[in-house]
Amino acid sequence: MLDRFGVLGRLKPRGRRRIGSTDLTTHLGDLVLPNPVIAASGTFGQSDELADVVDPADLGAITVKSLSVEPWAGNPPLRVAPTVGGMINSVGLQNPGVDEWCASGLPALRDRGARVIASVWGHTVEDYGKAAARLTRVRSDLVALEVNVSCPNLHADSQMFAHDPAATAAVVETVVAQVGDLPVFAKLSPNTSEIVAVAERAVDAGAAGLTAINTVSAMAIDARTRRPELGAGTGGLSGRAIRPIALRCVRLVSRALPGVPIIGTGGVASGEDAVEILLAGATAVGVGTATFEDPRATVHVRDELDEWCATQGIPRASDLVGALEEPA
Numbered sequence: 001m002l003d004r005f006g007v008l009g010r011l012k013p014r015g016r017r018r019i020g021s022t023d024l025t026t027h028l029g030d031l032v033l034p035n036p037v038i039a040a041s042g043t044f045g046q047s048d049e050l051a052d053v054v055d056p057a058d059l060g061a062i063t064v065k066s067l068s069v070e071p072w073a074g075n076p077p078l079r080v081a082p083t084v085g086g087m088i089n090s091v092g093l094q095n096p097g098v099d100e101w102c103a104s105g106l107p108a109l110r111d112r113g114a115r116v117i118a119s120v121w122g123h124t125v126e127d128y129g130k131a132a133a134r135l136t137r138v139r140s141d142l143v144a145l146e147v148n149v150s151c152p153n154l155h156a157d158s159q160m161f162a163h164d165p166a167a168t169a170a171v172v173e174t175v176v177a178q179v180g181d182l183p184v185f186a187k188l189s190p191n192t193s194e195i196v197a198v199a200e201r202a203v204d205a206g207a208a209g210l211t212a213i214n215t216v217s218a219m220a221i222d223a224r225t226r227r228p229e230l231g232a233g234t235g236g237l238s239g240r241a242i243r244p245i246a247l248r249c250v251r252l253v254s255r256a257l258p259g260v261p262i263i264g265t266g267g268v269a270s271g272e273d274a275v276e277i278l279l280a281g282a283t284a285v286g287v288g289t290a291t292f293e294d295p296r297a298t299v300h301v302r303d304e305l306d307e308w309c310a311t312q313g314i315p316r317a318s319d320l321v322g323a324l325e326e327p328a
């Protein structure tokens with residue numbers, strides 16, 4: 001098994017290959033990307049804001065910030081608190097609404113040749129369905145749709161959709177019914193012991209793949225004022241600190257659902273981080289908070305992954321997917 005995947009090369013390199021010669025082609029089901037690095041939702045803008053530092057077409061894909069049917073103002077300030085190994089944010093899904101994004105955000109990304117993954121959120125199953133339906137007008141400019149189910153369900157005492165397998169399935173089913181052949185990825189929350197059940201129901205409901213993980217519930221307290229640092233009180237932890245959590249979640253879900261494409265996301269900031277999340281079972285790699293530290297983090301992760309594979313004598317990055325050597 002290890003030989004087949006070339007992972008023994010990690011211990012005994014089979015000879016260096018030229019950097020740039022690794023095949024980074026990534027198959028997420030029917031969706032084929034030139035490389036596995038995908039900008040994570042909410043960390044790469046809503047259009048081509050970062051185009052001066054990263055050519056959007058250079059990435060496998062760009063997932064834009066989650067969109068709702070109507071514009072949404074998000075949470076009061078402060079919205080971001082730095083912490084050890086990452087940050088806690090309570091941006092609160094601020095966005096201009098699907099229609100405005102289709103008119104003013106999407107065209108620039110499309111014109112630059114980016115492969116765009118739209119992301120939708122809502123407070124009810126119907127909200128998700130409406131947001132997805134409005135995106136069908138721009139179907140040809142999208143490669144996939146991500147469903148951000150880390151939102152309070154107003155019809156279930158504001159319990160997160162992503163913490164409830166049935167509610168997640170209802171959202172996915174509704175969205176899939178709207179978007180036809182556009183692949184739908186359900187974004188999983190790490191803040192539930194039900195993550196495998198949620199993933200299974202999402203796939204049963206028609207999700208073509210999964211994104212794991214969203215942020216980890218957290219808060220920051222200002223000792224001097226004795227108040228929460230964030231305006232919303234609590235928020236979501238992201239960045240290097242959550243990488244071990246993401247690895248575990250990806251491994252759990254990929255073992256339960258072999259063959260289902262997973263965009264492994266959480267704390268990836270280097271090529272070797274990307275290797276680790278691929279070994280855990282991810283098919284592609286989401287890069288989020290690292291972009292705030294280094295606006296070119298996404299391309300650095302891609303190039304370092306290429307270099308790592310070349311150094312280890314691994315011809316295809318996809319050879320790493322799920323090739324974790326499990327303890328006996």
Ligand SMILES: Cc1cc2nc3c(=O)[nH]c(=O)nc-3n(C[C@H](O)[C@H](O)[C@H](O)COP(=O)(O)O)c2cc1C
Pocket residue numbers: 040041042043065066089091093119148187213214215237238239240242265266267268286287288289290
């Ligand atoms: C400032 C900020 C905004 C985010 N906004 C969204 C969002 O709109 N939708 C979503 O699904 N995830 C959102 N996320 C979560 C990221 O997409 C990602 O899942 C998470 O941060 C873990 O990856 P990372 O550690 O690489 O950042 C956001 C994260 C950050 C830091």
